[in-house]
Amino acid sequence: MKSSKPETPVATTARVPLRLRAEVERVLLTRNQIARRLRAMARDIQQDFKNREMVVVSLLNGTVMFLADLVRCLSLPLRLDFIGVSSYGAGTQSGELVFTKDLRLDVRGRDVLLVDDILDTGNTMARVLEKLGALGPRRIRVCVLLDKRSRRIQPVQPDYVGFEIPDVFVVGYGLDFAERYRNLPFVGVLHPHVYTAKQTSSVQNPHMTSSQPAKSASQTD
Ligand code: PRP
Numbered sequence: 001m002k003s004s005k006p007e008t009p010v011a012t013t014a015r016v017p018l019r020l021r022a023e024v025e026r027v028l029l030t031r032n033q034i035a036r037r038l039r040a041m042a043r044d045i046q047q048d049f050k051n052r053e054m055v056v057v058s059l060l061n062g063t064v065m066f067l068a069d070l071v072r073c074l075s076l077p078l079r080l081d082f083i084g085v086s087s088y089g090a091g092t093q094s095g096e097l098v099f100t101k102d103l104r105l106d107v108r109g110r111d112v113l114l115v116d117d118i119l120d121t122g123n124t125m126a127r128v129l130e131k132l133g134a135l136g137p138r139r140i141r142v143c144v145l146l147d148k149r150s151r152r153i154q155p156v157q158p159d160y161v162g163f164e165i166p167d168v169f170v171v172g173y174g175l176d177f178a179e180r181y182r183n184l185p186f187v188g189v190l191h192p193h194v195y196t197a198k199q200t201s202s203v204q205n206p207h208m209t210s211s212q213p214a215k216s217a218s219q220t221d
Pocket of ligand 1: 060061062063085087116117119120121122123124125175176
């Protein structure tokens, strides 16, 4: 297996839409940069899964955009299923992982492509790999759009990586902060004042649902 190297974001002149400029600092990856990289990743995947029927297992919720675009670049037989997993931080670095949806397809003896939007500490992926591995697939390959390698705690080694990114708080293209910004067609960097403000208000409001600010100023969603 020989995958193309992850890209690192290159400076772009793309501008954040006016209505978001107070919250989103800059565009890290444009929709065109993402689309181009996805086509290369799809070629790598097709090469590796040639003549096999694969099961694509995607982690909810952040993967929605990435998954939808990636599978449309794949022209080989596949079946699709989802695992729901979320980290509900309690002010800790790792947060507590909660499984909210189990697989419906049987993956025993199957070739699995596990897809997630971002690999950060690796805690989520490590837990999912353990759970999935116990179901007896023939092999599991891990595919992520974004990799924050500098933040890794668990020794998870993804097989296909779109972009290696620095330790900045990214939103858009499926990634959220407090469940917002997922619908942006690009990946942008959130202004620190947005999540530091929310962090303060989450202490005041224990019903705030997002785990992201609790995991330091790092990226988790
Ligand atoms: C995010 C992201 C990854 C995970 C990465 O999920 O989608 O699954 O965190 O972080 P880690 O490597 O430190 O474990 P989140 O729990 O925020 O849920 P979401 O996909 O619904 O946004």
